[in-house]
Amino acid sequence: MSATAHDPLAAHDVPAAPHSHDTPDNPLARERAHLASSRAALRAMREDAQSLNIEDVTANWVNAAVLARQIDERIKALADLSDTPLFFGRLDYLHAPGVEQAEGAEGELFYIGRRHVHDADGDPMVIDWRAPVSQPFYRASKKDPMDIALRRRFGYTGGELTAYEDEHLSDPAEAAATSKLLQQEIERPRVGPMRDIVATIQPEQDEIVRSGLGGTVCVQGGPGTGKTAVGLHRVAYLLYAHRERLARTGTLVIGPNRSFLHYIEQVLPALGELTVQQATVDDLVAHVEVRGTDDARAAVIKGDARLAEVLRRALYSHVTMPTEQxxxxxxxxxxxxxxxxxxxxxxxxxxxxxxxxxxxxxxxxxxxxxxxxxxxxxxxxxxxxxxxxxxxxxxxxxxxxxxWPQVDPAKLVLRLLTDEAFLAEHAAGLLDEDEQRAILWAKPVRSVKSAKWSAADAVLVDEAADLIQRTSSLGHVVVDEAQDLSPMQYRAVGRRCTTGSATVLGDLAQGTTPWATRSWEEALGHLGKADGVIEELTAGFRVPTDVITYASRLLPHIAPGLTPVASVRENPGFFEVRPAEGTDEVVAACAELLRNEGSTGLIAADARIPALAQALTAAGIGFLAPGEETTRETRLTLVPASLAKGLEYDYVVLDEPQAVVDGEPDERTGLRRLYVALTRAVSGLIVTHTAALPAHLAG
Known part of the structure; x- marks a missing residue:
């Protein structure tokens, strides 16, 4: 489509500010018409898929079942979500992409959206955001317009196209300006699970999203930098660019807990990707039932990479040399x-x-x-x-x-943890006597089934299982909140992508486990991807300036040398610290924030959750647990500090910061937990406290 033939804007001077009025002569009417036509074309594509008859196509029932499943997935991927814009941008090229043209030849116009849509003749009406021709939407600038004459962004309200905004990238006379629609989309209140950011991906994020399948990428990103969204969109991009290969080998997203996975689970389906598996590390290593816990010291030792060699020695000790023919x-x-x-x-x-x-x-x-x-x-x-x-x-x-006798991996680990002499023999030179005593079980155990395995024990069993039989490898694995993984957990994840690649997402400042990652270079080594590239995101799009500035006071104490996040939001949001006499002030702060549009989170030390739940109930304020989907009627979530990581709310009340710090085994971990809790707000934060605030927050 040429700009002149199909776009009356080519002959008009369009101002840079968003347009929201609609008259017969206004281009907004034409854009709405294109949206309606595109939706009709998408419905036709879906109806075509639904009408396919495969009775005479397949040779046997196995092929028929496979094809039927593929068609079913195609039909689901073509669903038109009424509240999700079909396209969010438009690019007017100066020339046809990839084609050399004579001077004066017209370029083409492309609408950029979440999926490809074509008309009855096969001509594109919406281009998938992952296609090469869409890349300038994210990367073109005044300095490097990438052959783009005009970039248009669209604003939506409830699925209806209500505004547009233009940037004339090839016009040197027009000054570069911050996109109002882009800012509004970034700061838009949210209710429910995490949304995709496909309309707001920034150039530095896009570079990571479109990096190749062959390499592993590690993304260090502070709160609000969009690292989780970048990782998920990278999966969507890789599935687009390497669909056949990843269809064979599979993809996996690993999150820290079920609440987090529930929070992000709608992002990839909204982009048309329905086949990506999601799991926690505990899900991956579920060879034994976890019913026990470790103290911090035992967990740190069991999570140490030295245990891999202890297990290897113990396993191969079963091999004996022959004495008879x-x-x-x-x-x-x-x-x-x-x-x-x-x-x-x-x-x-x-x-x-x-x-x-x-x-x-x-x-x-x-x-x-x-x-x-x-x-x-x-x-x-x-x-x-x-x-x-x-x-x-x-x-x-x-x-x-x-x-060469058979060895059961769980029995091997059980013997190491219960047989002092066996452990001493195979840990010699690796673990000292104190470390060996720290991981030995105090009581004898009759069998694998009766054992009270801990989460760290289950990882050891997984390591032993891999020593015996190679773990199947996937094509690509994304691991989020990776800073909380132990070296042995990194090895467990790495086993799932030995022949594939990985995207590692995390923030060293948010490491709240006793074994938290000290450096990404070390983590990549444990993962088996020492050649991985480390990228850093430092531009904060989600956390208000005053909030991130306040939280960053903790960085010198929890992550010296780490670059603080710099908020790039125009709306500063609001931030307030309030002394409180008890729970009444906390409840009042929640009620105040609930008068705003969007979600609200009440975050508190785990030990204070029962009392706060009781106070909210007494006040008649309904609330949800982390992972439960907020609704228009119930927009308050009561969040234990231990589960806050990775979650976001438009507004947050943080109760008793010192209690959050005191709830952890040591001050450093407690301050990191507090840093996480302070940075969950997108639009506003109220900190309430009865006890004195931690001295590290003093200005």
Whole structure:
């Protein structure tokens, strides 16, 4: 489509401010007409998919089932969400992209949206935001217009197109200005789960989103920098650019807890991506039932990467060198494999450094091959069937059972944690005596099922399982809030993408576990992606200036040297610290904020949650738990500080900061937890306190 033929704006001087009025001569009417036509085209595309008849296409029922599932996913992906804009921008190119044209030739016009829409003739009406032709929408600037004459942004209210705003990038006379619609979209109040940011992706975010599948990217981003959204949009982009490959290998998003996953679960479906798995690290390593807990010291030691070598030593201690020959009887003939030959076979398998289970499966075939060599020397002509029969011979089986016995990963870990001598033998030179005593269980355990496994124990079992049998690898894994993973948890995640890549998202200042990440270089090493690229996002789009400035007072104490987030929002929001006598003032602050549009979170130390819940109930104010979806009727969420990470609310009441700090095992962790709690607000924050505020917050 050329700008001249289809766009009357090409001949008009359009001001830079948003337009919201509509007259017969105003371009807004034409844009609304294009929106209506695009929605009709999308409905037609969906109806076409629904009408497909595959009865005469597939050769068998398996292919039919696969094709039917693919069609069903296609139909779901083509759903038109009434409250989600079909397109949010427009690009007017000076020239046709990728085509050399004579001077004076007209360019093309493209509408940029969440998915591709075409008309009955196959001509595009909306271009997917991930397509190369859409990239200038995010990256073009006055300095580098990328052949764009005009970039138009659209404003919506309840799914209706109500405004537009233009930037004439190729006009040197027009000064660059901050987009009002962009600011409004970033700051728009929210109710319900996390939204996509596809209309507001910034250039530095877009570079990360569109980075290639082959490399691992680690994103350090402070509160409000959009790192979670960047990670999710990177998944959507990779699925667009490498769909066939990732359809085979799979993608996975890993979050810190179920509440967080529920909060983000609608982002990818809104972008038309329905096949991405979501899980926590605990879900990945669920080989045993977790019913116990560790103290902080034991958890730190169990999460240390040294335990990987302890487990390896303990596992391979089961391999023994032969002292006797193997005698194989076949008919009237007897074939002997001497002990020294068996030892050579065992040592060769150990030297290959393959998985314990794979080596065990190879051992009978190696012994059988030694027998076949003797048969050939004796003039026989054995084939593969003979070798397989020899490998199944009872004498060979007995030898394998003795030399390379089966090992159950859970039983191996259980023995390490309950057998003092066994642990001491295999932890020698790795863990000192105090560290060994710290992880030993105090009471004997009868069986794997009766054991009270901790979350850290389950990770050890996963490590042992991988030593025995290789874990299946996915094409791409995203891990969010990664700063809270232990080295052993990083290894567990890394096992899921050994042949793929990863996107690691986190903030070192928000690490609140005793084993929190000290540096991203170290984390990438544990992940098995030491060559990963580390990117830093420092522009804050979600947290008000006064709030992030106040919270950043903690940075010198919790993450020295980390670059503070700089808020780029035009709306400063509001921030207030209020002394309180008790819970009445806290409830009053919540009631005050609920008069505003959007969501409100009441964040408090975990120990104070029951009292606050009682006070809210007594005041007749309904509230939700983290992860429950807010509604127009119930917009207040009562959030324990331990679950606040990764969540956002338009308004936040933070109760008793010192109690948040005191609720953690040490001050540094407590201050990091407080930093997280302080930075959950998008539009406004009220801090209430009865006790003195932490001295680190003093101006």
């Amino acid at each position: 193997v005698l194989v009887v076949r008919g009237s003939r007897r074939w002997r494999v001497a002990a020294y030959e068996l030892e050579e076979i065992v040592r060769e398998l150990l030297a290959r450094d393959i998985r314990y289970g794979a080596a065990r499966e190879a051992l009978p075939q190696r012994i059988a091959h030694a027998v076949l060599v003797q048969m050939e020397r004796a003039g026989e002509a054995p084939d593969d069937r003979v070798q397989n029969a020899v490998a199944r011979n009872s004498a060979v089986k007995a030898a394998v059972k003795s030399l």
